[in-house]
Amino acid sequence: MFRPKLSLRRPLAVLAAALIGSTGAAIVATPASAHHTTISGTVVCDQLTGERVITWTVVNSESRKTATITNVTADPATPVLLVAEGADGAELKGTAIPKDGSVQGVQRVPGDTQSATLVVDAAWFQKGDSQRKKPPTSQDKKTIELGADGACTPAPKCVDASQAKYSHTFDGPGGKATVKLAGDLPLCSDEKQYFTLVSYFAPRPQFSTPQYVYGTPASDYLGNGQTEIELNVDVPECYTQVDLIWGGVDEVIDPIVENGPRYGNKKLGDRGAPGNRSAGPPGWYNGGDKNCTTPASTFASACDGTVTVSLSNDGSISRYAVEFEVRGENGWSKKVTVEPGKANNETVVPAENAGKIEVLVDGKVIENGTYEWTRPEDCPLPTVTTDANCETFALTASNPEGGLPVKVDFTYGDKTESRTVEPGSSETVTFPAGDDEAALVVLPELGLELEVVYAPEGCGGGGGGEEPGLPVTGAAVGGIAAGAIALLAVGAVLFVMARRRRIHFTA
Incomplete structure (x- = not known):
């Protein structure tokens, strides 16, 4: 019986190849070295210099070995300096990282830098290492973004006058105001910002025209280290307007007239610029309690x-x-x-x-x-003359020019005649001679009386003939004290004011 021979050589070769391949794959999947560093970074803006300050942190992954930083590459290429006590000015390169620890380095870059990158090479040396045996090494790279919050600029040391803000107080009736620069920064360089307080005469207690500047406007500036000013002006004792305005005395309007220029937004506290750059009450006042006239x-x-x-x-x-x-x-x-x-x-x-x-x-x-009209003391008085004989007794009253008509009452015996004597004319009244020894002449409007004695010559008594004018002296009743006396050339005649004393005159 034929039995084929089985060969195991090829299957074993395939299995061996597969085993070797899987082992190789495992080796490739494992890091070439378990030793490595980890980099992280934080950034802040230095407002004193306008630079971004990056703090880099490099962490050693090994808990049993110290790492040494062998090379540092930064972009931007500015120094990365070690942050450690007693390490002023030392570079991060060459620094040892403790076991399972970290070190930090600081890098300064321009304020407009958008990103920064740090590359760190490290090696882990041990005792007994020789040139024949190279230590484990690693390289780590980290990029961080810097410009998310815009460019970093230096904090201002002063404020430009065109951007400055202010605050103010205002007392219009008292003619007082203050203006203060807001914040802690002075105005830059030799810049100055003027403010002026001005008061006006006004025709009404509400806004109306024309208005005229009263006194001297008060003006001062903020700048050159001066951050607060106080302004004071005199306010008229009549209708007025008081304004706190942006600018110097060259901004003052005098006079303020209908259809003429106005301060508008220049008044501090206004809703528009530049007045709205100062926080405070409305910087204008209208008021007063009497006319700006002296009638x-x-x-x-x-x-x-x-x-x-x-x-x-x-x-x-x-x-x-x-x-x-x-x-x-x-x-x-x-x-x-x-x-x-x-x-x-x-x-x-x-x-x-x-x-x-x-x-x-x-x-x-x-x-x-x-x-009310009052008779002047120097007005000439009427005069009285007589013409007496054995049959008649004539009395004449004369009123000087330039005076008022005067009423004269002539009384002799039981008869009374009244006449109104116009200025510059005379009136005569003739009575038949009788047994009465005197006639009475009364000027009732002037409060004066004159008693004239009838005694003509050749009629069993004294002489006769016409007497010269007898001036009625004095003034109205109550005007001048009684007692004014007129002494005539022929005989003595007294005109008595107020008391109506009768003086005898022999005619």
Whole structure:
């Protein structure tokens, strides 16, 4: 019987090849060396220099062996210096990494660097190692991104005036304000930012025009180390506007007129620029409690009964024209406009309207603005002359020119005659001679009396004939103290005011 011979040589060769192949695959899958380093990095911005500072950490994977960094390659190519006590200035290259430990190195790169890469070569030397036996080595590489938060720039040491912020306080009625630079940084270089406080005369307590600068505006600047200023101005004692503005005195508007320029956003505290660059209350004020004018009036009575009213508008706060109204009795009225700084604008009130006079502004009587006509002390008085004989007794009253009509009452015996004597004329009353020894002449409007004795010559008594004018001296009742005396050339005649004492005159 034939039995084939089985050969095991080829199957064994195939199995051996497969075993060798699988072993080789296992060897390739295993790292060439279990020794390695691990790199990580963190980054911060140094605002003093504007550089990015990277702290690299290199970790030794081995817990039984110390690693030595044999080479360091950095991109950007700036030094990587060891972070360790007593290692000032030492490079990371050549540094030993403790067993199962780590070391750190610091690298500075420009602030606009977008990424950084560190490559570290390390070796693990042991005692007894010789040149014939090379130690295990490894190389690790790490790249980190730096620009996610933008470029790193140095922290500013000052603030540009065009970017500076401020804060302010404002007291308009008191004419006070302060302005302060915000933050801790001064303005850069020799830059200056001016601010100005200014007050105005105003025609109303609300905004209105025209307005005129009052006094001197207060202006100062922030800069050159000055970070806070205080401004003070005088405020008029009348309607006013006070403004805290951005800029120096060259920004002041004087006057502020209708359809003219305005401060607008330059007022600090405004909603627009540049005023909104300062935090604080609105930097403007309108107010006051009286007109910026000084209306005044004086009065002068004339002998003819008229009154001259002098109107003026020339006080220290007079900045606007004033419309006066002069009112007299019987509905008489006259309006007069007086420009600022003007005085002695005269208005004559007729005699028939001068009983009571009022001067008004805006419908209100001004201070010391009422008056009544009063007879001046230097007005000439009427005179009385007589013409007496044995049959008649004539009395004549004469009224000088330039005065008022005067009423005269002539009484002799039981008869009384009254006359009104116009200025520059005379009136005569003749009585039949009688037994009464005197006649009485009374000027009731002036409160004066004159008693004249009837005693003509050749009629059983004294002489006769016409007497010279007898002046009625004195003033109205209550005007001047009683006792004014006129001594005439022929006889003695006394006109007595107020007390109505009768003086005898022999005619």
